[in-house]
Amino acid sequence: MKNKELLLLIIMLSATSGYTQTIAYPFSNTKLTFEERVNDLVTRMTLEEKVSQMSSKSPAIERLKIPAYNWWSGCAHGVGRTKDTVTVYPQSIALAATFNKEQILLTASQISDEARALHQKAKKEGRFGEQYYGLTMWDPNINIFRDPRWGRGHETYGEDPYLTAQIGLAFIKGLQGDDPKYLKTSACAKHFAVHSGPEYNRHSFNSKTSDYDLWDTYLPAFRELITEGKVSSIMCAYNRLDGKPCCGNDLLMQDILRNKFGFSGYVTSDCGAIADFWLTHKTNAGKEDASVDAVLSGTDLECGDENAYSTLVGSVKKGLIHEKDIDVSVKRLFMIRFRLGMFDPDAIVPYTSIPQSCINSDAHKKQALKMAREAIVLLKNEKSILPLKKNIRRIAVIGPNADNTSTPLANYNGIPEKVITALQGIKEKLPNAKIIYDEACYPVVNLADMNKIDIVAIVEKAREADVIIFVGGVNAELEGENGDAGKIAYDGFRAGDRTTIKLPEIQTNILKALHATGKPVVFVMMTGSALAIPWEAANLSAIVNVWYGGQAVGEALADVLFGDFNPGGKLPVTFYKSDNDLPDFENYSMENRTYRYFIGEVLYPFGYGLSYTSFKFDHLKYVSQIKTDGSVKISLNVTNTGNRGGSEVVQLYISHKNSKYKTPLRSLAGFQKIQLEKSEMKTVELILTPKELSIVKNDGKHFTVPGIIEFSAGSGQSLKDKSNNNVSGNLELSGSEYLVY
Numbered sequence: 011m012k013n014k015e016l017l018l019l020i021i022m023l024s025a026t027s028g029y030t031q032t033i034a035y036p037f038s039n040t041k042l043t044f045e046e047r048v049n050d051l052v053t054r055m056t057l058e059e060k061v062s063q064m065s066s067k068s069p070a071i072e073r074l075k076i077p078a079y080n081w082w083s084g085c086a087h088g089v090g091r092t093k094d095t096v097t098v099y100p101q102s103i104a105l106a107a108t109f110n111k112e113q114i115l116l117t118a119s120q121i122s123d124e125a126r127a128l129h130q131k132a133k134k135e136g137r138f139g140e141q142y143y144g145l146t147m148w149d150p151n152i153n154i155f156r157d158p159r160w161g162r163g164h165e166t167y168g169e170d171p172y173l174t175a176q177i178g179l180a181f182i183k184g185l186q187g188d189d190p191k192y193l194k195t196s197a198c199a200k201h202f203a204v205h206s207g208p209e210y211n212r213h214s215f216n217s218k219t220s221d222y223d224l225w226d227t228y229l230p231a232f233r234e235l236i237t238e239g240k241v242s243s244i245m246c247a248y249n250r251l252d253g254k255p256c257c258g259n260d261l262l263m264q265d266i267l268r269n270k271f272g273f274s275g276y277v278t279s280d281c282g283a284i285a286d287f288w289l290t291h292k293t294n295a296g297k298e299d300a301s302v303d304a305v306l307s308g309t310d311l312e313c314g315d316e317n318a319y320s321t322l323v324g325s326v327k328k329g330l331i332h333e334k335d336i337d338v339s340v341k342r343l344f345m346i347r348f349r350l351g352m353f354d355p356d357a358i359v360p361y362t363s364i365p366q367s368c369i370n371s372d373a374h375k376k377q378a379l380k381m382a383r384e385a386i387v388l389l390k391n392e393k394s395i396l397p398l399k400k401n402i403r404r405i406a407v408i409g410p411n412a413d414n415t416s417t418p419l420a421n422y423n424g425i426p427e428k429v430i431t432a433l434q435g436i437k438e439k440l441p442n443a444k445i446i447y448d449e450a451c452y453p454v455v456n457l458a459d460m461n462k463i464d465i466v467a468i469v470e471k472a473r474e475a476d477v478i479i480f481v482g483g484v485n486a487e488l489e490g491e492n493g494d495a496g497k498i499a500y501d502g503f504r505a506g507d508r509t510t511i512k513l514p515e516i517q518t519n520i521l522k523a524l525h526a527t528g529k530p531v532v533f534v535m536m537t538g539s540a541l542a543i544p545w546e547a548a549n550l551s552a553i554v555n556v557w558y559g560g561q562a563v564g565e566a567l568a569d570v571l572f573g574d575f576n577p578g579g580k581l582p583v584t585f586y587k588s589d590n591d592l593p594d595f596e597n598y599s600m601e602n603r604t605y606r607y608f609i610g611e612v613l614y615p616f617g618y619g620l621s622y623t624s625f626k627f628d629h630l631k632y633v634s635q636i637k638t639d640g641s642v643k644i645s646l647n648v649t650n651t652g653n654r655g656g657s658e659v660v661q662l663y664i665s666h667k668n669s670k671y672k673t674p675l676r677s678l679a680g681f682q683k684i685q686l687e688k689s690e691m692k693t694v695e696l697i698l699t700p701k702e703l704s705i706v707k708n709d710g711k712h713f714t715v716p717g718i719i720e721f722s723a724g725s726g727q728s729l730k731d732k733s734n735n736n737v738s739g740n741l742e743l744s745g746s747e748y749l750v751y
Contacts, residue, residue: 035074040358044348048341051076057333060340061322064305066278066313067139068343078139079347081278081311085121085185085195086149086165087560088378088424089128091142096124096424097374097561102150103538104385104557106167106582107619109659110683111180117381118184120374122147122195126364145350147185148198148245148278149422152178152231153206155539155583156603159595160207161489161496161506164420164538164558168582169604169616171227172678172702175234182239187361193242193349194361199235200245201280203262204228208595209492210505213282214290216250219598221708222672227600229710233271242275242346246309248283255291257283258300263308270710276342279304281313297321302331310339370427375562382559382566384657387579388620389553395530396552397573397622398477400439406446406475407433408468408524409482409517410453411536417485420538420558421494428561432481432534435564439572446475453484454500454514463516469523478524479571482517483536484508486558490538510589511542518545525549534567540585547613555579576622578657578683580726585614605727606674617661617678617726623652625686627660627724629693630737640714640748642698646723646737650686657685660694663727664702667718667740671705676727679703696723703743704750712750716743 036042037051051074052060059071070078084090087105088098099105099117108114125145132143152174155163167174178199187194204217204224219228235241244267246257256262257279267273287293287300294300297318302325304312312319325331351359368374388396411417413433419426430438437445448471451463472478487495488503495506502510512518522545524531530551535541538558546553554577556567569575584605586592591610593602600607605616629647634640648660662680666673680696703719704712724736 038353040354044345047353048344048348051344052337052340055340057326057336058323060336061319063340063343064311064319064322064336065317066281066311070138079352080139080141080144081146082281082313083125083142083144083147084149084422085125085147086151086422087420088121089125089142090422090424092128092424094128094131095370095427096128097370097378098419098424098426099378100381100385100560100563101164101420101538101558102166103155103164103168103582104559105381106173106177107387107557107579108381108384108683109173109580109681110384111176113381113384114177115180115184117377118181120368120377122185122187123364123368124374125195126361127366127369130362130364131366145193146196146198146243146346148200148243150178150181150197150199151201152199152235153201154227154231156206156227156598156600157592157595158511158540158583158586159508159592160539161209161508162207162491163583164486164489165422169584170582170606170678171230173582173681174231178231178235179239182235182241186240186242189360192351192359192361193346196242196346196350198243198245198278199232199241201247202244202256202267203232203247204251204598205247205249205256207507208505209496209507212248212492213286215596216253217598218252221710222706223598223600225706225708225710226674229266236271236273242349244273244275244277245280246277246283248280248286250291250293255283255287255293257309258287258293258303258307260307268308276310276339276346277308278311279309279313282316283314284309284312284318285314285316298325298330301325305331305335305339310342378560379562379565382556382562383569383575385557385559385579386566386570386577387555387581388570388577389555389614389618390547390550391552391620393551396532396554396571398571400572402440402443402476404444404446404475405436405440406472406478407436407481408448408450408472408478408520409480409534410449410451411483411485412447412481413449414485417536418559418561418563421486421490426561430562430564432479432564432567435566435568436479436571438565439568446471448472450520451516453482453517454488454502455516456501460516465520465523468520469527472524472529473527475529478527478529478531479534480521480524480531481534481536482513483541484514484538485536486538507595508539511540511586511592512589513541513543513546521546521550532571540583542586542588542613544587544613573622576654576656578619578621578659580617580619580659580661581614582616584608584612584616587611587613606677609675615727619659621652621656621658623650623654623656623688625649625658625725626651627735627737630723630739632739632741634741640700640703642703642741643695644698644721644723645693645695647691647693648684648686649691650688653688655685655687657683658725659683660696660723661726662696662698662721662723664698665720666705667720669705669715669717671707671715673705679721700748700750714743714748714750716745716747718742
């Protein structure tokens with residue numbers, strides 16, 4: 011288009027910006043590419059205006075008719091923290107327990123529908139720049155849950171890099187949509203990188219890790235979401251890595267993120283992370299020095315109230331940084347806003363037509379229930395006590411999480427129209443049964459107050475029941491982000507983290523007393539992380555983990571307890587026996603951590619989960635070189651040999667035998683969730699590409715290496731879970747080393 015034509019172009023922005031005046035700038039021309047429009051816009055901005063847009067609270071630029079925008083929104087398991095009610099799905103760790111990529115994509119798509127609808131509502135009401143109503147979603151959290159004591163672990167997808175990557179890919183695809191031009195919402199992979207506690211010192215902590223662990227554990231999920239998922243945003247972490255703050259770390263932000271991974275989107279700091287440079291890390295002299303350092307490293311947006319980036323105007327004038335460096339960041343930021351359709355008429359942006367009626371719709375509520383059901387992990391079912399019969403006359407529902415409406419919502423949550431608690435779900439399932447309820451205690455009680463809990467009275471109430479359901483665990487007031495959780499000091503918890511993985515002692519004491527009645531006791535856990543429950547595992551009739559199951563957790567639990575749904579969730583984390591199994595929390599080495607490197611015996615292994623039916627795996631076949639790239643196809647038959655339908659997660663693990671290079675003991679390399687009716691058989695095919703077959707060297711490069719690869723496929727880890735009937739075999743990779751990527 012000629013310049014003369016551009017100057018004559020008049021575009022109305024009233025539908026998207028709230029401004030009714032007309033403008034005639036090329037950046038308003040929807041026939042130009044986004045790059046051309048962004049470049050034109052930035053050339054028209056003053057230095058002061060450019061810098062103003064590098065804050066998470068970006069002010070309006072009236073003369074260019076650019077509305078204010080607040081970048082901070084979240085949607086880990088539903089749109090978070092808005093004034094409007096929304097659908098609240100199970101917490102991230104629970105979503106991972108479903109091992110269901112297709113349903114996670116659908117869940118994320120519904121979440122982004124609600125985000126779009128809420129954003130449109132805010133625009134129509136003139137609420138420009140209101141926090142939590144934007145389209146830049148600062149999720150998912152794909153940090154590796156390396157240690158169960160980390161309070162924010164329930165925001166992640168667990169301890170395994172492959173599972174985290176696969177679940178994360180599905181989630182961001184659901185958030186960002188599939189339009190070739192526009193983003194539905196902008197997803198953000200966080201926190202980059204090597205970030206998983208402790209919370210109390212996260213603003214000053216220096217994480218140290220080997221090159222091998224960096225590339226083998228901490229970076230793979232980020233690589234996948236960037237290179238395969240095309241995630242549009244990255245959030246850098248609070249802590250330092252090898253002495254340099256992550257948000258100003260050239261190794262992470264330039265060499266790896268931009269150069270090796272080819273990331274082209276924008277980077278935001280975690281909120282307050284730039285101030286940490288001079289206040290706590292002590293790596294920089296002050297605001298000015300820290301801001302220059304962060305921007306030159308590639309942190310485009312500052313989140314927080316310190317306004318350190320406001321010093322960039324003076325820094326340019328002093329020659330400490332060039333205006334062209336500011337331009338790089340500002341262009342990245344406006345590229346996202348253009349890709350979200352914020353400067354185009356609603357009529358040509360496909361996602362602006364998403365109706366308000368999708369929020370809290372029946373379809374979304376149904377999906378929240380479905381995911382809550384699929385996330386439930388049956389850990390123990392002695393003598394098949396579950397499912398319980400519906401003709402039970404008297405049920406005791408005891409415990410701190412039995413009728414708590416906040417615990418199922420976890421953190422960074424929205425507010426649903428209704429939360430169905432465990433107590434309510436059981437009452438609705440059996441309306442004619444007598445329900446005996448007692449909260450018993452808060453999830454944790456300090457030792458000094460232990461004797462104040464009248465356990466005798468609790469037991470007497472429960473004694474008349476035919477079955478006792480104890481709903482315990484922890485909550486997001488205890489485990490979570492520093493500042494949100496841990497505000498009250500309790501034994502076993504610190505600033506959101508845990509100092510012990512044991513179930514709080516008061517709950518074990520109550521469970522022992524309930525067990526002594528001789529009545530069957532079903533222990534229902536609400537938790538975002540692994541709990542050490544050796545006594546419970548050895549003595550109780552059944553154990554069910556419902557995590558933080560969202561708004562429908564009570565209905566989902568009742569469906570499982572009384573047999574209307576067959577549980578099929580699997581653990582995305584290892585359940586250890588005791589604190590003695592854990593290395594020092596602040597040691598970031600993966601030595602003896604997670605199922606990939608832990609050499610001891612565990613209580614419940616990664617990938618574990620029981621069913622009310624049984625499955626047989628046989629007729630294992632594999633074909634090498636099915637493609638010219640050296641992929642291997644593995645197929646096996648799975649048969650439901652039980653008396654009812656149910657789901658199974660077919661898990662494929664590999665182990666490099668006698669490798670001259672360091673490798674994990676075993677690694678998840680593929681999985682597929684299937685549904686089988688009674689006596690039904692399906693053939694499952696899983697593809698091992700060179701990526702899954704490769705090993706990583708200390709420089710981050712992946713190679714296929716000649717040697718023997720042992721693989722097993724079935725319901726869990728064959729080497730750590732003797733209860734399954736996995737099938738296994740050996741692959742021999744021949745030839746020379748081959749660079750994969």
